[in-house]
Amino acid sequence: MLTPGRAIMGALFCPSTRYQTRMRTTTTLAVTCTLATLLTAATAATKTPSAPAAPAQPKLVVVMAVDGLPQEQLLRYRDQFGDGGFRRLLSQGAMFSDAHQAHGTTVTAIGHSAILTGAYPYQHGIVGNNWIDRATGESVYCTEDRRHKYLGEETKPDDGTSPARLRVDTLGDQLRYATGNRAKVLAVSGKDRGAILLAGKTGTAYMYMEGSGNFASSSYYMAQHPAWVQRYQAARPQDRYYGKTWRPMLADSDYAMDAGEKAFAVSYYSESGQPDAAYYQRLKGGPFVDELTLEFARAAIEGESLGANPAGVPDLLGVSLSAHDYVNHANGPESRQSHDHLQRLDRMLAGFFTYLDKRVGADNYLVVLTADHGFANSAEFSQQQRMDAGRVDGRKLMDGLRAHLDGAFGAGKVTFKASLPNVYLDQAALDKAGIKRFDVEQAASRWLLAQTGIAEVYTRTRYEEAGATGTRLDLLMRRAWHRAESGDLVVVPRPYWAFGSGSSGATHGSPYAYDTNVPLLMMGKRWIVPGRYTRNAEVVDIAPTLATVLQLRPPAASEGRVLTEALVGGAAR
Template identity: 45%
Template structure:
């Protein structure tokens, strides 16, 4: 039973704490009543600083003008995707330890698909559960800061909220509670891993059908046309026109008779997706009394819409720029709500992103850059043709998996082939393909070389029990994509690793820019120090000493 599983995990955490001393663990030391992590999915730091003169006073500017912010914060791992980033934030551990190597991957033993938060043992509440749906943190191998908190203070609450299941589940950890947006119904729900039925306040929120309020509402530019002079204009051939179209103003639900699954899905790719998610977060703070009950709590809110916008139109687009400005205003309203509800001196805010973003390759080509799309299908065929010609065995390469190519090691053994030879031929063929910069073998990834470009970053993304044997890095401005348009992320290049790391909480974090390079793995140890907690056990980051800086 799911609740028993969670109690068992909590019991183990308590037992570990008790075994470390002969007296009961002390009460948590004085600290903020609430830690709030805000994640902007798919937000490169360059977009925040690029729009600084257009920000409202109390959204992103709350951090930049009155908080402590790190202008050179990067992810240290190489496969920079949503699930991997969300697994790092509150564990302080890279995917090599969390096991969350990607959004999805293929089981090396069977070749079958695995979803990062997939768990067939559990289902969504009051909503359909498709195969491979994200329903639990079972695949997360590391504890989160919330797990540490609840191990010491079982009455504390840890809540993760997101438009995506992985954006809610991974920061919430094993002992928290996750709520995620249901794209078919426009509701927020959870799974049977966390509870047997939704709380009354969640049912009331859904019964009011707040998503329907955005039906046929227009997303219009906030500023005059001159404010977007540096952006790529709307309606470019590489900007995805399905969904809400690729021009502003865009009417969400245009040419639909009533709200339905297509409308609810499209809502996330607009400013209204974030507005709805923050409305649910406000309901959670109010009804769960987060930060208002005499114990520390943690709230994680991952806003998914910017990622959808950047995937469709590219971070260079006017649509992306305008979306950021809408988001800035939504954040201002949410922060002011927290000031009024929890108290401005009672909570700490941290804001980051799960990854950055690559410019759309077609746009990059117009700027004279080498850029392109690496299509997995033809590339797999080319590698298998080379392997078949060399060894006389078909389909030795199973498929692409996360950031790598998965080879059929059992088949190679069955045919009496030396696997290192198979690896070498596949690697050499991959390096011939357009856009490929580097390919690393399993032996390199498990080795100790720290000088080869990209190798250490890809090593931090590599869990040998889950990852493909060959890991691939594309050249700058190239992306893994079979689509004719849009953009993505997932590389160790700076545009994908460089993200915001912003803190606010005057009594706890101080103020000012810090230009020193830091990593997002430092976030969990830093928040732990602010809260008076030990860092999560698997953490590889360091405490950035914000508390000392504040003094």
């Protein structure tokens, strides 16, 4: 048998056809090889082994976000999970233990934007849940669009109705483009921003209506709801919880690791004695809104035939589960209520995955689960742990800054508006007063840094002239700053400090690990290699990784890496 080297040498010295003819007249040795024969042999012998064939595309990709779930909680309570929810993801999927929402302002809108754009705020333009519009000087909501209305529901001016303020495309948009709009992209959430920012520009978003308890879309997406949505709304599933009480599902001893509060009981009712807007709003603050979200997701899978696309192309479903964020805000992630809610959510996920197994087929779908942000413990709990912790009253802080600038530059000459952490200077007023913005930035920064609980202040001049510097904090905050949408000053609290007032509850929004470190789990045995991966990963890695699986072009502003270490055949791609 010819080795690769020998086959090539044989081909080089094989007689030509004309030479073979001459040789037959002078010798009894018949030379029968031809150049073509040896070249064929050489090619076969030197052929590089082909890479493993990429597995077929999933029929359905389900991208799930648990609003306000820090990685720490997932690990702390993992021994109490059942078999089919989080535990299934952890045992049958890939788990990235050092995964982060790697930008400095960790809030719901920014985190949801990162998941399927693969982009940071400095590109996608969503710099908060709310910010100040420089053109009008008014506060704007991240997904408000007064050109559009909810379908069949009351719409307030600042309600979220479209992705107009999202400046980039998403994975779903790329999927729709690549398939000639044959792929279906749909997202559902308890919050409008949770659905809209996952659905992207060309998908369809459905959100929970706190006035009626319905899930509804807006006129941005369609003129009227399809028949399956109308049937779902007519059944009024949201009313089944009226008069029910949320109590701990585990034994008291199972909550020993919590902050020590006594058993709780949360009842769902209204003063009118029947389901009404007060009841539907109250429903948002506990596990039942997540049950409804997953129930509507099932209805969407069946109503839109997701995962069984007649065109034979993959579909994409985004599911954002909102209640954990509300529970943590009210009680802190160290609370018994937060602990119990996560256990209930685990059982809900188990039921949802079982449904997907039967409806779509266990080998036909891929699931990604992450969070839009983590959570700090309540200041009071952190203080009990002997941490330097507290709350910075944003209104008092801005009143103090205004008084300081009046004293430094003259009363009323420096005006600004704030949507913390952003502070917006009135440039026209500065020009009129002959005051340089740089001088105001410096004076404001010095004063703010002297205040209790403030760690750092970033300025527009610093970003425009120097960009990011070498520290991790600088990098995260620079990623969170958008030239057109962000403030002239960005104020960062110290670790375990947060903007807010009052004496209870907790929040998020900082660049610190308790807010950035979130779960990143992927499951789908035909595409994902199970295991725990300790290499740093970011939520922006989800979009390019799924683009690789789906054989798509990544979204235009995507900066994440492909998580090849967790992909079947990843090393060969």
